[in-house]
Amino acid sequence: MVDASNLVGQSVRRKEDVRLLTGHGQFVDDISLPGMLYAAVLRSPYPHARIRSVDVSGALRLDGVEAVITGDDAQQLGKPMAVTLDLFTKVPTIYPLAVNKVRYVGEPVAAVAATSREVAEDAVELIVVDYEPLPPIVSIEDAEQPTSLLYEEWGHNRQLDWQFQVGDVGSALAGADVVISEDFPHHRYTGVPLESRVCLADYRPGQGALTVWMSTQAPHQCRTLFAQSLGLPEHQITVIAPDVGGGFGTKLQINAELIPVLLSIKSGRPVKWTEDRYENLVSGVHTRDYVCHLEVGFRRDGTMTGVKASLVGNLGCDGTCDAAGTAALLVAAAYLPGPYHVPAFGVDVVGYVTNKAPYGAYRGYGKDIANYPMERLMEMAAEKLHIDPLELRRRNVIQPDEYPYQQISGPLYDSGDYPAMIAKAREVLDYENFRRQQDETRREGKYLGIGFAAMLEPSGAAVPNGIFNGYEPATVRMTPEGQFLVFTGNQDIGQGIETTLAQVAASQFGVSVDDVRVVFGDTNAVPYGLGSFSSRGATYAVSAVHRASVQLANKLKRIAANILEASAADLVFTQGAVEVAGVPSRRLTLQELGNKVYLWPGPYGTVPPGDDPDLQATETFMGPRVRWQPDEQGRINLYTTHPTGIYAAIVEVDPELGDVRLRRFVVIHDAGVIINPLIAEAQVVGGVVQGMGGALWEELRYDEEGQFLSGDLTSYLLPTAPEIPDVEVYHFVSPSPFTPLGTKGMGEGGTIPTPAAILNAVNDALRPLNVFLNDLPITPQKVRAALRQAGH
Amino acid sequence: MRLQGQEQIEAPIQTVFTSLTDPRVLSKTLPGLQSLEPTDANTYRARLSVGIAAVRGAFDGMLILRELEPPTAYALYMTARGAGGVVEVTLRVHLAEDANSVTRIEYTGEAALSGVWAALGSRMASGVAQTLIRQFFTALRQEVRSLASAATS
Known part of the structure; x- marks a missing residue:
């Protein structure tokens, strides 16, 4: 007898590993489209400099070069980059390619789309940029003084300035027997995913439609950010994140991915950009x-x-x-x-x-x-x-x-x-x-x-004011053949959700994880969820999948009860079937149930009054104690x-x-x-x-x-x-x-x-x-x- | 990055100074130099192609010789830009001749790397610089020798 919650708590081997460990994973770089071009990016050698001019004529003359873009194109084809999260911050007006100024070594200044990566990289070398170096702001002390300004319009270099106090701290410290006081500095480091950022952008001028395959933790928010940063209608944009080779927080923005997108818009052809390790370290997030x-x-x-x-x-x-x-x-x-x-x-x-x-x-x-x-x-x-x-x-x-x-x-x-x-x-x-x-x-x-x-x-x-606002929907669906699909806005980035979410759903239906497929990473397929960040899977996605599964399980029981002429309250799911508890002869396999509802004979006569044959349920989990x-x-x-x-x-x-x-x-x-x-x-x-x-x-x-x-x-x-x-x-x-x-x-x-x-x-x-x-x-x-x- | 060293050339100080500051000689001896065109007095536009370890690529640059005090001292300033970044070199060079007509050259200065060169090349930059300087002086010695033999024949 299978307990309804039997799979939660079990060390089920990861379903996704068969695919990933046998070389059958599909990452963005594995995808190619007919007529696809390859992107390469020219990056600033200066930490802080004014751009006097950018001459791309040499690059354009090279055989195989189909498009070159600079900060001017970023302004003409798009809009300032959309904000991801604004909590008490100053938000700069910036573009995916530097406009007027560069602000860090490695900042993209121009980009090329060509018939091969090699041609694109050669073309990048032919772009001539005239820089006027400015004093760099490197340390906190430089920024405080300030020896120069990153954003002149601010008049200072503070992006965030916030104070908070509860209780009388001064007295609390004065009244202490011992006060320990120290400066704790922490150096800069970051997550280094095995798969760097990769993006394949396909803009179809005929339809005004944009499809972006990208290595991201948050496909839906990326879709919205693309719409806002490009001025494109969001319903015409599709973002697909297939297998993702690690995120660790570093894949929650579109600043780099906008570059191949702009190249695709300019050239009218699909453009792939595969970030190399240097690019990832110099310009991936720190x-x-x-x-x-x-x-x-x-x-x-x-x-x-x-x-x-x-x-x-x-x-x-x-x-x-x-x-x-x-x-x-x-x-x-x-x-x-x-x-x-x-x-x-x-x-x-x-x-x-x-x-x-x-x-x-x-x-x-x-x-x-x-x-x-x-x-x-x-x-x-x-x-x-x-x-x-x-x-x-x-x-x-x-x-x-x-x-x-x-x-x-x-x-x-x-x-x-x-x-x-x-x-x-x-x-x-x-x-x-x-x-x-x-x-x-x-x-x-x-x-x-x-x-x-x-x-x-x-x-x-x-978090209020941005793309990390914390709720998660899930849809759980049974097929006419009696297997299950879980549609989640959570994103698989290697953390095992294809298995854990399947365990949560399977537990409600008495089936094995192999009878549950977790669908993720396609904004046309899954509900608008928020992806993977802030360790939210087992808080949000799991809770949504659990509740949607419970809701669908109840509906399946009502329908099965109608067919079996039993009470839904007496039914249990066990070993791929629904049966009257204690009476194994009165049972329907889930395949029989699905077939009866959809095919033989079909919904009229099997689905009880008040229900419908749509064998799916959607639930959205919100943090019950979140207080903004x-x-x-x-x-x-x-x-x-x-x-x-x-x-x-x-x-x-x-x-x-x-x-x-x-x-x-x-x-x-x-x-x-x-x-x-x-x-x-x-x-x-x-x-x-x-x-x-x-x-x-x-x-x-x-x-x-x-x-x-x-x-x-x-x-x-x-x-x-x-x-x-x-x-x-x-x-x-x-x-x-x-x-x-x-x-x-x-x-x-x-x-x-x-x-x-x-x-x-x-x-x-x-x-x-x-x-x-x-x-x-x-x-x-x-x-x-x-x-x-x-x-x- | 600090650049510092000394070299010897078996030739009189005047010959060595002239060679070190002569664009015709420099165009034959600077490693990877593809062209050197004067744009002003003691100022040249240079095209270089350098490839050692991770530091490789084509550079467009400027070479300026200044503070010339023939035959004992001068300063060299070079800036070169490539897709991977910018290299800036500032050198003070002093020459002295000993009793055997051997000229000793002492140089001290700085080289600054930026962009990809800094990120990938910093650890090996001093090795690369030493290699390039060695190549330069090897070529210069040959050039001075051939100038000397041309003068005597």
């Missing part, structure tokens, strides 16, 4: 790059009295149209109190535009910014207060019986149990024993360190679910070489009800590895002149298997009261606390040598420099 000044007051017993923060972000040229990153600083501000009781809280946020690449989203989206300074500071406070760092956290965390918990800064936390997770961490790490070992090995000249970070992962954002109307303190709540965790890193530092080795990495994790443990664990581990990359290796470097120095994977170092220890994951289950299945989106948790845990561990290892590191990534050069400075 993230992090901030300094957070944090002051936290503590009583002698370790409990917090108040938190005061000042967060300053280096946003590159833009984080509103070119990409959607600026609001990450606001998410950070709202979540700085983290999982702790904070009696008073104040934060100032400023985001400066600079001559660096666009500021976008990357696994974390500000939740990492909230986490890193606080979790670093907690270990500094533990040392100062002579309280064990896990114990200090235990004394401040929200207790399990306090949920749903109204955090002082606005968010409403749904569920969790930090004290139990802390206890589990102690046990798994054999913590007291580790501390003894640590002392012993230090005497042998081995420097082991342990570092912690508590994790809070707001998931499923619903500020309360009397000015607080709003954007996230529906909040996975929690305690992370621990054990490292060994070689003081002679400055080398940091990861010895153990332990994750105690709670994402509510887990649909597929195999996939959930992979999400955690993948995120952790990206956090490790940011902590130890990955950096998007600029020199002081604004030149970009990390243009390939020998300068931008990604983690590889030998550096990564087994990530030990332990799940807790605190079901969310705000989703129908108790699930919580959970794709970012791994990335959020990992950098803090690792740097805390490195500082713990080097404590006897009086070394304190405060910069990421923790390169051997930095470790050696700090040791030298301390006289070692």
Whole structure:
């Protein structure tokens, strides 16, 4: 007997892997159209310069060149780039190709469509641009002064300027026994998807119709942004995202994809653009790059009295149209109190535009910014207060019986149990024993360190004023042959929704995941949903699919009851059939049921009065506790679910070489009800590895002149298997009261606390040598420099 | 990127200085140079094609010799643009002749890379610069030798 909910919670093997692992995936670059041209892009070598002239005549003379576009064409054929998200920000008027000015190294200036990629690249070399270099704004200090302006019309370089306070922070800090205060800088790094951005644009002048195949996380929003950025009627635009080779937040805008679209409009032919790795690193979205000044007051017993923060972000040229990153600083501000009781809280946020690449989203989206300074500071406070760092956290965390918990800064936390997770961490790490070992090995000249970070992962954002506003529809349909289709606006980007959404639907119909096909990534096929961002799948898409499945299951039961002359309440779905519970002889297979409704004899006589033969249901899930109307303190709540965790890193530092080795990495994790443990664990581990990359290796470097120095994977170092220890994951289950299945989106948790845990561990290892590191990534050069400075 | 080094050429200082500042000699000795046309006194329009490791491509540029103090010193300024970016070189060059009529050349200066060159080439730029400078002086020595033998024959 198959339980209706049997598939939720099972480690079903991923349906999509057969296709992907046998080379049968279809990515945008695998698609070709007759008459298709290839695009190449001319990019600025200057971080900041006026464009005096662009001469494309040489390129146009080259055989095989069909179209060349510049900023002038972008203005004539399109409109200013549409805004993705505008929350208290200044929005610049910019185009996909530079108009009058370039604002970062790598900014597109002109583009060519030709009969081959080679011809297109040769033609790009023949375009002559006359630049007048301007003083570059590289650092936050440059932007503050300002030595020059990115957008002269603003009169300053601030894109975001926002303050918030609840309670009397000044008194809270003044009344504290100890105040810990520190600047926490964080370097620039980003997600590096295996598949870079790829776009095939096909504009048909005859129909005025545009079809865009693109590697994106959000096809529907891209369709709307294309309509707004081109002045085309949206119903004439189709966006298709087939298999997508990774997103991580970096594929949520159309700034680059507008270029092949404009080339297709200009040439009247299909145009494909395949971004190379240099282009992806120099102009794909960048993230992090901030300094957070944090002051936290503590009583002698370790409990917090108040938190005061000042967060300053280096946003590159833009984080509103070119990409959607600026609001990450606001998410950070709202979540700085983290999982702790904070009696008073104040934060100032400023985001400066600079001559660096666009500021976008990357696994974390500000939740990492909230986490890193606080979790670093907690270990500094533990040392100062002579309280064990896990114990200090235990004394401040929200207790399990306090949920749903109204955090002082606005968010409403749904569920969790930090004290139990802390206890589990102690046990798994054999913590007291580790501390003894640590002392012993230090005497042998081995420097082991342990570092912690508590994790809070707001998931499923619903942000006002833009394309990330947080709702999700799903349609579930039964075919006349008795199989199921799930139509979702959620997008498969490798995270396993073809399996997990199938598990959720299949559970309602007593069928296997192989009887359910998840349809996604085609704006002509699926409802207007919001794609994949903010770990929203298990919050929004799962809930919508579940509710639509329940609704369809009820309709199928009513029809089956009519045919079987039974009561719908007595029917159950089991093994591909619907039957009277306990009477297996009175059953219809789903194929028989579908056939009866649609074919033999058909709907009249099978469908009961009040129902119709349309065997599908659509439900739209909205976050039940999202609040955009500020309360009397000015607080709003954007996230529906909040996975929690305690992370621990054990490292060994070689003081002679400055080398940091990861010895153990332990994750105690709670994402509510887990649909597929195999996939959930992979999400955690993948995120952790990206956090490790940011902590130890990955950096998007600029020199002081604004030149970009990390243009390939020998300068931008990604983690590889030998550096990564087994990530030990332990799940807790605190079901969310705000989703129908108790699930919580959970794709970012791994990335959020990992950098803090690792740097805390490195500082713990080097404590006897009086070394304190405060910069990421923790390169051997930095470790050696700090040791030298301390006289070692 | 800092450029610094010294070279020796077995020729009198006047010959070496003349060769280093003579466009006819430079057009034969600058690595990858395709054309060098004077546009003004001591100012030349240059077309180069350079290909070493990731740094390859065609450049359009300007070569200016200035602060000429024959035969002991001059400054060289070069800017070259290609699709991949811009290279700017500023060099101070000092010459001195020893008792054996060997001229010692000391140069110090800066090279700035931008665009793709900076992003892909920075790590190997100093190696590329050294290779190009070595190629230049090897060619220059040959040129000075052939000038000397032409003068004596």
